[in-house]
Amino acid sequence: MHQALTTCPYCGVGCGVQAEVDGERIIGVSGDSTHPANFGRLCVKGSALHETLGEHGRLTRPRVDGVEVDWDTALDAVADRLQATRRDHGNHAVAAYLSGQLLTEDYYVANKLFKGFLGTPHLDTNSRLCMASAVAAYKRAFGADAVPCNYEDLEEAELVVLVGSNLAWNHPVLYQRIKAAKQINPLMRVVVIDPRVTDSCEIADLYLGLAPGSDARLFNGLLAWMDDRSKLDRVYLEKHTLGMEEALAAAREDDTSLEAIAADCDVDPERLETFFYWFSSHLHVVTLYSQGVNQSSSGTDKCNAIINCHLAGGKIGLPGAGPFSITGQPNAMGGREVGGLANQLAAHMDYHTPDALERVTRFWTTESLEPTLPDAPGHKAVELFEAIERGEVQAVWIMATNPVVSLPDANRVRAALAKCPLVIVSECMADTDLLPFADIVLPASSWSEKDGTVTNSERRISRQRGLLPPPGEARHDWWIIGEVARRLGFGEAFAYEHPSEIFDEHARLSGFENGEGPGEGRRLFDISGLTGLDRDAYDALAPIQWPVTRGAPSGTARLFEDGRFATPDGKARLIAVHPRGPEQALSEVRPLRLNTGRVRDQWHTMTRTGRAPRLMNHRSEPFIELHPDDAHHYGIDDKALARLEGAGGDYVGRVRVSKAQRRGEVFVPMHWTGRFSGAARMGSLLAPHCDPVSGQPESKHGAVSIAPLAPSWQATLIVADDLALDAAWCDSSRYWARIPLSDCQRWQLAGGKRGNDMPDWQAWLAEHLPVAPTLWCEDPGDGRLRAAGIADGKLRWWLMVGPPGELPGIAWLDERFQEAARGERLDAARQRRLLAGCDDGAADSGPVVCSCHQVGQSTIRHAIRSGDDSVEALGARLACGTQCGSCIPELKSLIEEARAEGNAQEGADEERAHASAEPKSENVTIA
Known part of the structure; x- marks a missing residue:
C-alpha cells in the first residue's frame, strides 16, 4: 500500500487529494494537507471518490454501429467517416463538443486536431453552459480571460459578497475557508444576494433575496449610489480605466433612488442601503459570483455590472479585493487556456487577435494544409446542435459530457442527434442517456486513471495523476485523438507518447511570440516558465498559478496589482450596462x-x-x-x-x-x-x-x-443488484426514480389515475422478477401491501405498496442485501422481521442529513430533544458536521426548529395554565 497525491475531479475549487492505493485499488481518500486550494479539507463528494470506482458499469470495449470491435477497427471507422464527411460536405460539416471534465492535455490535442488540421471552427464545450458569460465580461473589462483573485483573498477580505452562488453546497471547501476566516476575524462581513435562502446564508450578516434577473439593476444602482456619495476612487479611475462616464450614464437611465432600485429588485430598501454602504465603505471587498449570474440571457452584462463597481472603487489588484468568478467544473479554465471554446484559437488567442491565425498556424506547422485554421469563430453550444438539426453539421464527436440532458430544449437536442449521420461518443460509463444516439462509442479512461493537469478557479495548475490502469480496453482521450489524427495523415504533429509532451507544447505555445504582434500587449496567459519539463519533473509538478514566466518562475498569486491590464493601452474598461429581464417570459399558461x-x-x-x-x-x-x-x-x-x-x-x-x-x-x-x-x-x-x-x-x-400528480398507488421496490432490471420496465408508471444502494437498487414508483386501477401485483411481480414472493402481507381495503422474495435463504427483493412516508429505515434492508451479496443467509428471526423492514424495537433514523457519517434526521432530532442543542454537542454525540461541514447549516435549522417547537409548546402550556386559573363562566355571579 502507498499514498499518492492527485486532484479532485468535481468542482472548480481544485482540491488536492491524497489517495491510499493498494495494488490496483484505491481504498480511501483524504484531503491533501499541502495543497493550497484546500489544505486538507474535502467535501463529502471528494471524500467518497474511492466509492465511485470499479469496473462495474464501465465501458471497456469500442463499439461501431452497436457491435463491439477492436481498437484498430474503431479508430479506422472514426477516421474514414470523418474524412468522408469532409470530402462530401466540407470541413465545416465536422464538429466537436467537449467537457470541463477533460484534462488540459486532452483538450489541447482535440482543439489542435479540429481547428488546426481538420479546419473546422465548430469545437465548443459544456463550459459554455456555466462560465462563458464570466469569461466574456473579463475580456471586455480587462482585455483577457483572467480571474484577478485567489482563495487567500476570500480570507483577507473585509467584505465578501456572494452573488448567485450557493457556495455552501456547490464549492463547500471555499465556504468552509470563509467561515473559518470569519471566526478568526469577527469584523469580516458576508452578504448573500440570491433569490433563494440557501445554506450559504448560515454565515451571512446580510441577505438580499432579490428578484430573479435583477442583478444588473442592483449593481448599476450601486454604481450610481457610490457616485452620489463621492465613494468613487477618482484617482484610480483616471489612471487605470476608461468608460466610467458611459457606464454611469447607463446606470442613470433608470431611477437611481434607493426606493426605485429596491422595488425593481424586490428587496427591502434598508437592507439594500446597508449593502451599498458596506460595499462603498470597504476597500478590501471580494464579490464572488457563479452560475446564478452567468446563466442568463444578459449574463455578460451582469458580470460587467459587478466588475464596474470594483473598478469604480479601486477594489481590485489588492489583497482581499476583486471580482471573483468561481468556476463550476474542475477544468473549465484549462479548457479555455487551450482554446476549447468556439470563439477561441489557442493559448488565449482569439480570431480577432492581431496575427493570431498566422502565429498559431506557424506554431502548429499547418501551412502546407489546405485550408489551414478557420478564419472566424464557430458555433457555440446551443448553435452547434441547431446546426446539427439543420443538417449543416453532419458529424460530431462528443467527449465526456451529456448534452441530451444538460442543454436547454433537451428533447430537441435528442432529435437532432437522432438524425445526425455520424455521432462519435467518448465515454467512460456503459449506460448514459447519450449512448443510444452514438454510431461509434470509444471507451475512455476516468478519474484515478487519467494523467495530466487541471486549472482551478484561482488559475492554479495542478496534476491529476493516473494511479490505476484503465479497465479493459479503455484508453486516454489524448491517445484516442492522436491515433485518429495519425490515420488522417497528421501523425507527425500528433506523435505524443506521454502527456508531459503535450503539456510542454501547450506551455511553449503560451509563450510563443507573446507580446510581439503589432499593437498587441503581452498575453496574460503565459506558462512558458514550465517548458522543458521531463517526465519526472512533470510528474512532480507542484500546484502553481499562472502566469508562470522567466520573471515569475514561482507563479503569480494576484493579477493587476500594478493597475495595468491586458488591453492595448493597459487600461481597464467600464462597460455601459443596460439591464434586461429574462427572455423566457411568464404567462398565464406558464406563470x-x-x-x-x-x-x-x-x-x-x-x-x-x-x-x-x-x-x-x-x-x-x-x-x-x-x-x-x-x-x-x-x-x-x-x-x-x-x-x-x-x-x-x-x-x-x-x-x-x-x-x-x-x-x-x-x-x-x-x-x-x-x-x-x-x-x-x-x-x-x-x-x-x-x-x-x-x-x-x-x-x-x-x-x-x-x-x-395524483397517482392511485405508490410503491417502493428494492431489488438485488444482480437482477439487473432496466428502467424501461417502469415506463408504464406515471413516475419512477432509481436510487442506488450498497448492493441493491431502490425504485420509487407511482401509477394509475383512478382508485380502481391498482396493478395485479402477483402478476406484475411474476412478469418482472425471477424470484416468486416468499412473504406476503396485504390489506385490500386500503391497497397497502408488503412482500419479499427470498431464494436460498437470501433476500432478493422487497416491495411496499403505499406512500413513501410509511417506509421503514432503508439502511436495515440495505444491510440484508449486503449480506446476501456476501453469500450470507437470513436467520429465521430476521426473515420474520423483513416485512417490517427493521429489527424489533429499532428506530427509523430518517432522511440522511450528514452524508459523511450517514446520520439521519430523526436521530438528530432525538439527540436535540435529549439536550444536545448545539452543533458541537451533536458532533460530539453523533459525529455529524465533524468532517466536511456541509451539513452544519441543516443541523442549525433542525436546532432552530426544535427551539421554535419548544417555545410554541411552552406558550401553549402557559395558555392552558392561565385558562385553568381563571374562574369558569358558570361560577361567576354578575350583579
Whole structure:
C-alpha cells in the first residue's frame, strides 16, 4: 500500500487529494494537507471518490454501429467517416463538443486536431453552459480571460459578497475557508444576494433575496449610489480605466433612488442601503459570483455590472479585493487556456487577435494544409446542435459530457442527434442517456486513471495523476485523438507518447511570440516558465498559478496589482450596462419562474456520484421546491408528486415545500437523467435563449406551469443488484426514480389515475422478477401491501405498496442485501422481521442529513430533544458536521426548529395554565 497525491475531479475549487492505493485499488481518500486550494479539507463528494470506482458499469470495449470491435477497427471507422464527411460536405460539416471534465492535455490535442488540421471552427464545450458569460465580461473589462483573485483573498477580505452562488453546497471547501476566516476575524462581513435562502446564508450578516434577473439593476444602482456619495476612487479611475462616464450614464437611465432600485429588485430598501454602504465603505471587498449570474440571457452584462463597481472603487489588484468568478467544473479554465471554446484559437488567442491565425498556424506547422485554421469563430453550444438539426453539421464527436440532458430544449437536442449521420461518443460509463444516439462509442479512461493537469478557479495548475490502469480496453482521450489524427495523415504533429509532451507544447505555445504582434500587449496567459519539463519533473509538478514566466518562475498569486491590464493601452474598461429581464417570459399558461441548480451531494449527471450510495441519501429523488403559499394555491402537499411543464417538455418530481423559496418561483436540480428517473431532465423545461455576447444559455430563468400528480398507488421496490432490471420496465408508471444502494437498487414508483386501477401485483411481480414472493402481507381495503422474495435463504427483493412516508429505515434492508451479496443467509428471526423492514424495537433514523457519517434526521432530532442543542454537542454525540461541514447549516435549522417547537409548546402550556386559573363562566355571579 502507498499514498499518492492527485486532484479532485468535481468542482472548480481544485482540491488536492491524497489517495491510499493498494495494488490496483484505491481504498480511501483524504484531503491533501499541502495543497493550497484546500489544505486538507474535502467535501463529502471528494471524500467518497474511492466509492465511485470499479469496473462495474464501465465501458471497456469500442463499439461501431452497436457491435463491439477492436481498437484498430474503431479508430479506422472514426477516421474514414470523418474524412468522408469532409470530402462530401466540407470541413465545416465536422464538429466537436467537449467537457470541463477533460484534462488540459486532452483538450489541447482535440482543439489542435479540429481547428488546426481538420479546419473546422465548430469545437465548443459544456463550459459554455456555466462560465462563458464570466469569461466574456473579463475580456471586455480587462482585455483577457483572467480571474484577478485567489482563495487567500476570500480570507483577507473585509467584505465578501456572494452573488448567485450557493457556495455552501456547490464549492463547500471555499465556504468552509470563509467561515473559518470569519471566526478568526469577527469584523469580516458576508452578504448573500440570491433569490433563494440557501445554506450559504448560515454565515451571512446580510441577505438580499432579490428578484430573479435583477442583478444588473442592483449593481448599476450601486454604481450610481457610490457616485452620489463621492465613494468613487477618482484617482484610480483616471489612471487605470476608461468608460466610467458611459457606464454611469447607463446606470442613470433608470431611477437611481434607493426606493426605485429596491422595488425593481424586490428587496427591502434598508437592507439594500446597508449593502451599498458596506460595499462603498470597504476597500478590501471580494464579490464572488457563479452560475446564478452567468446563466442568463444578459449574463455578460451582469458580470460587467459587478466588475464596474470594483473598478469604480479601486477594489481590485489588492489583497482581499476583486471580482471573483468561481468556476463550476474542475477544468473549465484549462479548457479555455487551450482554446476549447468556439470563439477561441489557442493559448488565449482569439480570431480577432492581431496575427493570431498566422502565429498559431506557424506554431502548429499547418501551412502546407489546405485550408489551414478557420478564419472566424464557430458555433457555440446551443448553435452547434441547431446546426446539427439543420443538417449543416453532419458529424460530431462528443467527449465526456451529456448534452441530451444538460442543454436547454433537451428533447430537441435528442432529435437532432437522432438524425445526425455520424455521432462519435467518448465515454467512460456503459449506460448514459447519450449512448443510444452514438454510431461509434470509444471507451475512455476516468478519474484515478487519467494523467495530466487541471486549472482551478484561482488559475492554479495542478496534476491529476493516473494511479490505476484503465479497465479493459479503455484508453486516454489524448491517445484516442492522436491515433485518429495519425490515420488522417497528421501523425507527425500528433506523435505524443506521454502527456508531459503535450503539456510542454501547450506551455511553449503560451509563450510563443507573446507580446510581439503589432499593437498587441503581452498575453496574460503565459506558462512558458514550465517548458522543458521531463517526465519526472512533470510528474512532480507542484500546484502553481499562472502566469508562470522567466520573471515569475514561482507563479503569480494576484493579477493587476500594478493597475495595468491586458488591453492595448493597459487600461481597464467600464462597460455601459443596460439591464434586461429574462427572455423566457411568464404567462398565464406558464406563470412560475423556474430556477435550476446543483444539490449538495451530487455532480452533473450523476455518472460518478450515482455510484456512491451514501451520496444518494441526502436528496434521493428528483424534487420540485416551492413556497408554501404556492403549494396551497395549486393544491399540492409536501412530499407529494407534481408535474412541471416547460418550453420543451415535462418534469416530474417530489415536492419539497420550503419558505426558503420565493413566492411564484420553483427550483429543480440539474442532475437527474433517464438513467435515474422517467421525466426529470431539467433541460427539457428550458427554452434555448442565450446571451448574445457569450452564447451562454439562460438556465436560471425558465417559465413553467405546475400541477399535482395524483397517482392511485405508490410503491417502493428494492431489488438485488444482480437482477439487473432496466428502467424501461417502469415506463408504464406515471413516475419512477432509481436510487442506488450498497448492493441493491431502490425504485420509487407511482401509477394509475383512478382508485380502481391498482396493478395485479402477483402478476406484475411474476412478469418482472425471477424470484416468486416468499412473504406476503396485504390489506385490500386500503391497497397497502408488503412482500419479499427470498431464494436460498437470501433476500432478493422487497416491495411496499403505499406512500413513501410509511417506509421503514432503508439502511436495515440495505444491510440484508449486503449480506446476501456476501453469500450470507437470513436467520429465521430476521426473515420474520423483513416485512417490517427493521429489527424489533429499532428506530427509523430518517432522511440522511450528514452524508459523511450517514446520520439521519430523526436521530438528530432525538439527540436535540435529549439536550444536545448545539452543533458541537451533536458532533460530539453523533459525529455529524465533524468532517466536511456541509451539513452544519441543516443541523442549525433542525436546532432552530426544535427551539421554535419548544417555545410554541411552552406558550401553549402557559395558555392552558392561565385558562385553568381563571374562574369558569358558570361560577361567576354578575350583579
